[in-house]
Amino acid sequence: xxxxxxxxxxxxxxxxxxxxxxxxxxxxxxxxxxxxxxxxxxxxxxxxxxxxxxxxxxxxxxxxxxxxxxxxxxxxxxxxxxxxxxxxxxxxxxxxxxxxxxxxxxxxxxxxxxxxxxxxxxxxxxxxxxxxxxxxxxxxxxxxxxxxxxxxxxxxxxxxxxxxxxxxxxxxxxxxxxxxxxxxxxxxxxxxxxxxxxxxxxxxxxxxxxxxxxxxxxxxx
Numbered sequence: 001x002x003x004x005x006x007x008x009x010x011x012x013x014x015x016x017x018x019x020x021x022x023x024x025x026x027x028x029x030x031x032x033x034x035x036x037x038x039x040x041x042x043x044x045x046x047x048x049x050x051x052x053x054x055x056x057x058x059x060x061x062x063x064x065x066x067x068x069x070x071x072x073x074x075x076x077x078x079x080x081x082x083x084x085x086x087x088x089x090x091x092x093x094x095x096x097x098x099x100x101x102x103x104x105x106x107x108x109x110x111x112x113x114x115x116x117x118x119x120x121x122x123x124x125x126x127x128x129x130x131x132x133x134x135x136x137x138x139x140x141x142x143x144x145x146x147x148x149x150x151x152x153x154x155x156x157x158x159x160x161x162x163x164x165x166x167x168x169x170x171x172x173x174x175x176x177x178x179x180x181x182x183x184x185x186x187x188x189x190x191x192x193x194x195x196x197x198x199x200x201x202x203x204x205x206x207x208x209x210x211x212x213x214x215x216x217x218x219x220x221x
Contacts, residue, residue, distance in 0.1 A: 021133035031101035032122035043105025053095035083212035147206035
C-alpha cells in the first residue's frame with residue numbers, strides 16, 4: 001500500500017475514534033440530564049440506543065485489526081493503531097455506563113431518595129472525557145496528564161456524594177416506603193459509581209494517548 005494511502009487510513013481511523021468519543025460523551029451527558037430531571041423516557045432512549053455504539057465499536061476494531069495484520073505499521077504508526085484499539089474499548093464501556101444510567105432513571109420509583117444532586121459529578125466526568133478525547137485528537141501530552149490529575153478530584157466528589165446521601169437518609173421520615181427507598185438508594189449509588197468508572201476510562205484514554213505521543217507509559221501503570 002502506498003504511504004500516502006496508509007496515512008489517509010490512519011487519519012480516518014483517528015477521526016472515527018474521535019467521532020465515536022464525542023457521541024459516547026453526548027450519550028452520557030443525556031443520561032445524567034435524564035437522571036437530574038427524573039425523566040424515564042429520556043433515560044430509556046439512551047439505554048435503548050446502546051446497540052449503535054456496540055456496532056460502531058466492532059467496525060472500528062476490525063479496522064484496527066486490518067491495519068495491524070495487513071500493513072504491519074512500525075514505530076509511531078504502530079502506537080497510534082494500538083492506542084486507538086485500546087481507546088475504542090474504553091469508549092464502548094463508557095457507552096455501556098451511559099446505558100446503565102439511562103436504565104436506572106427508567107426504574108426509579110419516584111422521589112423516595114432525598115434530593116442529592118449529581119450535576120457536578122456529571123460535569124466533572126464529562127470534562128475528563130472531553131479532555132481525553134481532545135488530547136488524543138490533537139496529540140497534547142499536557143492535557144493527558146491533566147486528565148489523570150483531575151481524577152483524584154472526581155473520586156473525592158463521588159465519595160462526598162455517597163456521604164451526603166447517607167446523612168440525608170438518617171434524617172428520613174420513618175413513614176417512608178422502605179422498600180422503594182432502598183431500591184432507589186441502590187440506583188443512586190450505582191449512578192455515582194458508574195460516573196466514577198467513566199472517569200477512570202477517561203484516564204485510560206489519556207494514558208494510552210500519552211504512550212502514543214511520547215512512548216511514555218507512566219499513566220498506564
